[in-house]
Amino acid sequence: MNSIVVPVIGALVYIIGLRFYAFWVDRKVIGADGKRATPARMFADGVDFMPTSRNILFGYQFKSIAGAAPVLGPIIAIKWGWLPVFLWILLGTLFIGWVQDYTSAMVSVRNDGKTFGGISFTLISPRARTILLIFIYLYLLLIAAAFANTVATALAHAPRIPLAIVMLAVAGVVVGFLIYHGRVHLALVTVIGLILFYVALVINGHFSIVFGTPGTNRLVWLLFSLVFAFFGSILPIWIFVQPINYLSFYIILIGMIGAVLGIVIGRPVMQQPAFTSFTVGSLPLWPMLFVTVACGAISGWHGIVSSTGTSRQLENELDARPVAAGAMFLEMMLALIALVIVGVTTPGAQASWDQLFGSGLGNLFHFIGMPARWGEIYGPVMIVVLAITILHLVVRFMRIATNELLGKALPIVRLPVVGTTVAVFLAFVLAWTGTFNYIWVLFGSANQLMASLALLIGSVWLVSENKKAGFAIVPMIFMYLTTMAALVLTSKQLLYQAVSRTDLLGKPLTSAKIAGNWISGIIGLVLFGAAVVLAYDGVKALIGHARQSHGLEKG
Amino acid sequence: MDKEKEQKKKRGGIFGGFREFIYGMAAHDTARFALKTRGSMEHLFILVTMGDMLGIPILPPYYSLRLLPYVVPQIATWKRRMLREKDFTDTLA
Numbered sequence: 143m144n145s146i147v148v149p150v151i152g153a154l155v156y157i158i159g160l161r162f163y164a165f166w167v168d169r170k171v172i173g174a175d176g177k178r179a180t181p182a183r184m185f186a187d188g189v190d191f192m193p194t195s196r197n198i199l200f201g202y203q204f205k206s207i208a209g210a211a212p213v214l215g216p217i218i219a220i221k222w223g224w225l226p227v228f229l230w231i232l233l234g235t236l237f238i239g240w241v242q243d244y245t246s247a248m249v250s251v252r253n254d255g256k257t258f259g260g261i262s263f264t265l266i267s268p269r270a271r272t273i274l275l276i277f278i279y280l281y282l283l284l285i286a287a288a289f290a291n292t293v294a295t296a297l298a299h300a301p302r303i304p305l306a307i308v309m310l311a312v313a314g315v316v317v318g319f320l321i322y323h324g325r326v327h328l329a330l331v332t333v334i335g336l337i338l339f340y341v342a343l344v345i346n347g348h349f350s351i352v353f354g355t356p357g358t359n360r361l362v363w364l365l366f367s368l369v370f371a372f373f374g375s376i377l378p379i380w381i382f383v384q385p386i387n388y389l390s391f392y393i394i395l396i397g398m399i400g401a402v403l404g405i406v407i408g409r410p411v412m413q414q415p416a417f418t419s420f421t422v423g424s425l426p427l428w429p430m431l432f433v434t435v436a437c438g439a440i441s442g443w444h445g446i447v448s449s450t451g452t453s454r455q456l457e458n459e460l461d462a463r464p465v466a467a468g469a470m471f472l473e474m475m476l477a478l479i480a481l482v483i484v485g486v487t488t489p490g491a492q493a494s495w496d497q498l499f500g501s502g503l504g505n506l507f508h509f510i511g512m513p514a515r516w517g518e519i520y521g522p523v524m525i526v527v528l529a530i531t532i533l534h535l536v537v538r539f540m541r542i543a544t545n546e547l548l549g550k551a552l553p554i555v556r557l558p559v560v561g562t563t564v565a566v567f568l569a570f571v572l573a574w575t576g577t578f579n580y581i582w583v584l585f586g587s588a589n590q591l592m593a594s595l596a597l598l599i600g601s602v603w604l605v606s607e608n609k610k611a612g613f614a615i616v617p618m619i620f621m622y623l624t625t626m627a628a629l630v631l632t633s634k635q636l637l638y639q640a641v642s643r644t645d646l647l648g649k650p651l652t653s654a655k656i657a658g659n660w661i662s663g664i665i666g667l668v669l670f671g672a673a674v675v676l677a678y679d680g681v682k683a684l685i686g687h688a689r690q691s692h693g694l695e696k697g
Numbered sequence: 698m699d700k701e702k703e704q705k706k707k708r709g710g711i712f713g714g715f716r717e718f719i720y721g722m723a724a725h726d727t728a729r730f731a732l733k734t735r736g737s738m739e740h741l742f743i744l745v746t747m748g749d750m751l752g753i754p755i756l757p758p759y760y761s762l763r764l765l766p767y768v769v770p771q772i773a774t775w776k777r778r779m780l781r782e783k784d785f786t787d788t789l790a
Contacts, residue, residue, distance in 0.1 A: 187774040189736035190787075192729075197714045201721020259784040275784060328724075384727045391723050446789050543785040 143416070145482045146409045148228060152478040156471040159236045164244065164467040171610050172248055174459040181255030182455050191255060193457035196465060202455075203469040205391070206447045207243070210289060210528035211437035211589070212473050216481040217495045218582060219434040222427050223417035224485045227435055231481065234432075234439025235474040238617035240467040242593050245600035245614055246445035247466040250453035252607075257450050258599060265602045265687075267679040274595065277672045279543050280665060281442070281592055284585040286536045286565065287572035290371070291581060292529040294364035294573070296496040300522035301350035304363070307526055309342030310393075311370060314386030322380055335389045347519060364573055367530060368566045374534025375541045375562040383534055390531045397503070397524045398479065400517070404506025405482055412485040424635060424646050425583075429628040432621075433586035438477020440621065442592020444470065449596075483521075496525050540565035572665075575658025580636055584666055587628045591673050594621035598680040606687040626673060633666035736778070743768055743775055 168174045185191040194202075219227045246258075253261050263271040297304050317335040320326040353362040374383045404410075420427045437443070448466050456462055483502035484495075493501060500521030507517035541561035549556045555564060572581065597618035604611035635646065640659035644650050651659070709716070746764045748755040 185777060187736070187778060189732050189778070192732070194725075195717055197717035198721035198725055201718040201723075202725040203721075205722040206726070256782070257784060257786045259786055260782045271784075275786075278786065379730055380727075384730065388723060388727065446786055450786050450789055539785070539789055542788050546785045 143412050144409050145405055145412050145486055148412075148478050148482050148485070149405065149475065152232065152475050155232050155236055156475065159240065160463070160467055160471050163236070164240055164463050167241070167244070167613055168460075168463040168467075171604075171613065172245075173609075174248070174462060176458050176460045178459050180251055180456045180459055181453065182457055185255065191454045194455040195457070196461040199452060199455055199461065199465045200468055203447065203452050203465050204472050206451060207437070207441065207444045207469055208473045208476055209437070209443075209532040210292065210525065211441065211443075212477040213480040213499075213528060214292065214495070214525065214582075215435035215438050215586070216477055217484045217499050218579075219431055220414055220481075220484050220495075220498070221418065221422045222431050223415050224412055224481060225416040226427060226431055227481055228478070230431060230435055231438045231474055231477050234435075235470060238593075238597075238621060239440040239444075239474065240470040241614055241617055242440055242442075242596050242600070243444040243448050243470045244462060244466040245604075246596050247448035247453045247456070247462045248459075249600050249603045250449040251456060251459060251462065252603070255454045258446065258596065261449070261599055261603070262676075265599065265606060266676075266683045270676055270679045273672050273676055275543075275547065277588075277592070277595070277669065277676070278446070279540070279547060280669060280672075281585075281588040282536050282540045282543060283565075283568055283572065284581065284588050284665070286371070286533060286540060286569035287576060288578075288581050288585040289529040289533040289536070290364060290367045290569055290573040291576075291578050292496075293367035293526050293533065294360050295494065295578065296522045296525045296529070297363040297366070298356065298360040299494055299496055300500070300519070300526075301352045302346050302519055303343065303523050303526065304351045304366075305346035306339055306343035306523060307530070310339055310386060310389065310527065311373075311382075313338040314382060314389055317389060318381045318385035321385065332389070332392065335385070336392055339389065339393065343519070343523065361574070364570070367533060368537075368570055368573075370530060371534040371537040371569075372562055372566050375538040375565070376558045379538075383538065386534075387531045390527045393527050394524055397520055398476070400510060400512070400520070401479055401483055401503060401506050404503075404509040405479070408506060408509025410486040410505060410509070412482070413487060414485045414489050425579075426631075429624040429631070430583060432624045433583055433590050433628040435477070436586045436589045438474060438480070440590065440593050440617075442589045442594075442596055445593060445596030496522050499525060537562060537565050537569065540569075572658070572661060575654045576662045577655070577658065580632060580659075580662055583628060583632050584662060584669075587625045587632065587666070588669055590621055590625040591629070591669065594618050594625060595673070595676055595680075597621065598677065598684075602680060602683050602687060605684055605691060608691040622673070622677065626670060629666050629670045629673075633663045633670065636660075636663035636666065739771065740775055740778065743771065 180193070182191050182193040186193060216227050216231065249261060250256060253264070256264070259271045259275055262274050297307065313335040316338065317331050320331045320334070321328065353359045374386075377383075432439075452466060453462075456465065480499075483506060484498050485502070486505050487493075487498050487502045500518040502517075503521040503524070504514035504517030507520070508514040541558060541564075544561045544564050545556050555561045597614050601611045601614045601618055604614060636659045639645055639651060640656050640663060643656055744751070744753070745755050747761055747768060749758050749761050
């Protein structure tokens with residue numbers, strides 16, 4: 143099939159979903175009212191609560207939700223064939239993804255801008271908040287481990303890009319300094335930062351940076367990614383994290399523009415098989431595909447962003463649909479582009495997922511008159527930049543979360559250096575001892591489970607408000623069952639390998655891998671247990687609210 | 698309807714919308730964080746100057762009283778921020 147069909151069908155789903163389905167839910171079910179005061183207007187403090195233009199908020203929401211996962215998910219899941227991935231991205235977004243993002247924003251808007259913690263305390267149960275916060279902490283840990291692994295793998299496989307990544311950090315510090323101390327114009331600063339980055343990329347193109355054996359090399363890059371994240375967490379945000387993420391935005395944008403132009407001009411044919419098998423290796427299509435492709439279809443992270451950042455900035459309730467739902471549909475397009483990039487590569491090539499992405503990008507760059515080699519180098523650059531910009535933010539959040547969860551019992555973790563060291567150490571242990579595919583699946587499961595919990599909170603709120611809740615309850619049940627099945631399956635495989643001390647093919651495991659399997663398997667079980675308790679409390683609250691609403695109606 | 702058109706005109710049509718979208722992606726969170734930092738600093742300042750009223754005697758009441766007129770406009774927002782229920786997810790976005 144011609145690859146242009148993929149984004150064209152995606153665009154149709156975008157229009158139909160946003161214009162009709164989301165519009166119906168927004169106006170008829172939720173009853174969004176443009177005259178109703180939003181928290182941003184009611185509590186406008188110019189800090190957390192701040193009425194913001196719809197277009198700015200749309201960009202903010204899209205940037206906050208579209209990280210590495212919508213790009214990496216389809217690349218890793220291509221092993222099942224591009225068709226199931228394509229269908230899941232489309233249908234997942236249309237029936238589940240935007241519902242979660244939009245409902246999370248509206249629940250918060252109608253509850254004075256409260257976050258999930260506060261809302262679950264009020265609507266579900268007091269212990270729901272505590273469990274939810276522990277759940278989110280483990281979720282952050284899995285993101286950190288998965289993305290540190292991603293950076294290490296991509297840098298180990300692409301020895302001609304590390305200098306550019308190091309230069310990105312240097313350029314970020316220079317940019318931050320020039321903006322805040324030098325008061326230099328933003329456009330000039332941006333050009334300087336990008337020149338530094340691209341010069342380093344060109345220079346590194348002439349030689350390879352490799353440290354010892356493949357194992358040592360990967361360890362060095364894993365440590366590098368975590369040291370990078372460490373500085374991101376302890377330094378003031380304007381010195382390191384913000385300028386790096388600002389420059390990264392342009393680096394990714396340039397790559398995506400190249401890919402889109404390549405698709406439109408070249409219209410290459412999808413080379414990868416449409417469908418391979420229902421079970422690839424030890425991973426069955428259901429539930430594993432649905433947790434491997436997370437962000438492009440549905441992601442719990444979006445619910446957190448919608449309920450904490452976006453809901454407090456909406457100046458009008460009617461903006462929630464184009465902002466929250468619109469950004470989700472746009473992210474679906476991003477995932478589809480990633481699917482095309484990897485779909486046009488030659489099947490059967492013995493390459494890892496990051497190399498496949500580079501190869502696909504090279505094919506597309508070739509159509510716009512650039513050497514394919516540039517794309518092959520730029521692909522891993524995009525993956526590393528996408529992952530590392532999330533990684534240092536996540537470690538920063540983990541530091542704050544460690545402080546909040548353990549700060550009272552163990553005051554020393556309140557020190558940023560100690561809190562960050564705890565976060566980085568945990569991420570390192572998991573990333574170094576764990577197996578990438580399993581960590582990715584665990585991260586995807588935690589992510590999707592977070593989404594189903596967000597849908598649960600949304601459903602409880604809808605029922606408590608006596609509104610139709612079917613559009614949220616059905617996806618919630620589907621996602622809950624799927625992710626719980628994925629967690630059980632993954633934990634079972636991990637613990638089986640840990641006990642038998644061999645992998646699934648019977649090959650003996652190193653003691654580090656055995657320890658990693660124990661840790662990953664136990665994290666999977668803890669997430670499973672937390673989700674069971676939350677679901678129990680949630681369903682009880684749901685029934686309670688339904689009875690109350692029914693009684694009120696009768697009364 | 699006229700109000701809506703007026704708002705669109707104010708935003709600069711499609712080009713203005715696109716510009717805002719790019720700003721939202723590239724720099725809005727930076728601007729937000731700067732505001733959050735300023736907010737925290739202001740609250741700290743209020744705590745230092747008005748701490749006596751809260752049982753934290755940092756500054757002699759004489760100076761607090763002299764500064765009171767400048768702080769009064771901010772008290773409502775400050776109180777709301779201080780008393781609002783918070784958890785670590787607040788920092789995520």
